[in-house]
Amino acid sequence: MRTPDPSFWAGKRVLLTGHTGFKGSWAAIWLHRLGALVTGLALAADQAPSLFDLAGVDRLLASRIVDLRDQAAVDASLAEPFDIVLHLAAQPIVRTAIEDPVSTFATNLMGLAHLLQGLRRQDSLQAILVVTSDKVYANADQGRAFAEADALGGKDPYSASKAAAEIVAASFARSYFNKAGVPLATARGGNVIGGGDFSRDRLVADIVRAAQAGEAVVLRHPEATRPWQHVLDCLAGYLVYAEALALRADTPRALNFGPAPGGPEVSVGELASLAVEALGAKPWRHEPDPHSIEAKTLAVDASAARRMLGFESRLDAPGAVALTMEWYRRQAAGEDALRLCEAQIAAYEGGR
Numbered sequence: 572m573r574t575p576d577p578s579f580w581a582g583k584r585v586l587l588t589g590h591t592g593f594k595g596s597w598a599a600i601w602l603h604r605l606g607a608l609v610t611g612l613a614l615a616a617d618q619a620p621s622l623f624d625l626a627g628v629d630r631l632l633a634s635r636i637v638d639l640r641d642q643a644a645v646d647a648s649l650a651e652p653f654d655i656v657l658h659l660a661a662q663p664i665v666r667t668a669i670e671d672p673v674s675t676f677a678t679n680l681m682g683l684a685h686l687l688q689g690l691r692r693q694d695s696l697q698a699i700l701v702v703t704s705d706k707v708y709a710n711a712d713q714g715r716a717f718a719e720a721d722a723l724g725g726k727d728p729y730s731a732s733k734a735a736a737e738i739v740a741a742s743f744a745r746s747y748f749n750k751a752g753v754p755l756a757t758a759r760g761g762n763v764i765g766g767g768d769f770s771r772d773r774l775v776a777d778i779v780r781a782a783q784a785g786e787a788v789v790l791r792h793p794e795a796t797r798p799w800q801h802v803l804d805c806l807a808g809y810l811v812y813a814e815a816l817a818l819r820a821d822t823p824r825a826l827n828f829g830p831a832p833g834g835p836e837v838s839v840g841e842l843a844s845l846a847v848e849a850l851g852a853k854p855w856r857h858e859p860d861p862h863s864i865e866a867k868t869l870a871v872d873a874s875a876a877r878r879m880l881g882f883e884s885r886l887d888a889p890g891a892v893a894l895t896m897e898w899y900r901r902q903a904a905g906e907d908a909l910r911l912c913e914a915q916i917a918a919y920e921g922g923r
Contacts, residue, residue, distance in 0.1 A: 589660030622767030639682030765802030766898020793840030
């Protein structure tokens with residue numbers, strides 16, 4: 572299974588949006604380890620604690636606190652040339668989007684449009700990868716895994732914003748970047764877990780908080796299934812994808828990233844049971860949300876990434892949970908967050 576190639580990334584000028592978030596912080600740490608010259612563009616971290624602060628990510632890159640909803644601020648931050656752009660910045664929480672849909676659309680849709688508009692002036696770009704979501708598909712809860720050619724849609728504001736981002740990215744590619752010879756693609760990642768996630772309404776983060784408080788975590792939809800993957804599998808896929816976009820003209824312009832094809836579906840309740848057992852925490856309890864419009868089933872077919880990139884996720888759900896909970900246990904015991912991330916990246920690169 573392929574992992575990111577240090578010979579490709581060493582010395583690359585990389586623009587990474589969303590570097591203050593959970594997944595963005597892991598990406599910044601990995602890119603720094605690969606030798607890339609990283610510039611981060613994002614709002615300040617909105618979690619306390621945050622992996623960005625705990626790991627001192629600001630020491631690993633040129634960190635620029637910029638609101639992507641402000642075109643002038645974005646333009647001012649893109650004065651220098653970049654080789655690779657990884658766009659991870661987003662409002663990623665479904666329930667937050669339901670509470671504040673306008674702000675979510677402004678960030679996830681117009682933030683992307685502002686970034687791509689600013690990048691049109693760049694003449695050194697080798698690839699642009701826009702990260703969207705597994706929730707971009709028109710999901711009728713039929714239980715089948717979505718492939719890249721399936722129809723886009725979204726019943727809730729978050730899903731709709733990400734499906735719309737797919738359309739925005741494709742329109743900029745066809746209108747501008749294809750003509751300039753710059754591949755622009757979208758990566759549709761599954762539900763990510765990993766150490767250092769402290770976000771509100773994220774399953775693992777909620778489990779960790781409940782365990783620390785000596786309480787049982789509350790699940791709204793334990794029967795729902797999701798395409799779980801560890802943050803290292805997800806990011807490895809993105810980085811390998813960006814490499815392929817820069818090097819091979821036949822690389823597809825949209826790919827799913829999720830569990831290895833053929834694996835079992837894992838419900839929210841099953842994943843939560845693995846997590847609370849690993850932490851020695853109280854069993855979860857169920858409080859239904861009768862007003863929820865979240866999908867009951869969601870799966871993505873990641874076989875195209877295996878076929879086109881030679882990449883597939885390495886960790887199954889139990890392995891992803893074990894690695895995640897190891898991070899939280901060791902960090903709570905006083906180990907340095909950055910060193911924990913670096914050690915898990917090194918082990919992943921080494922195939923362990």
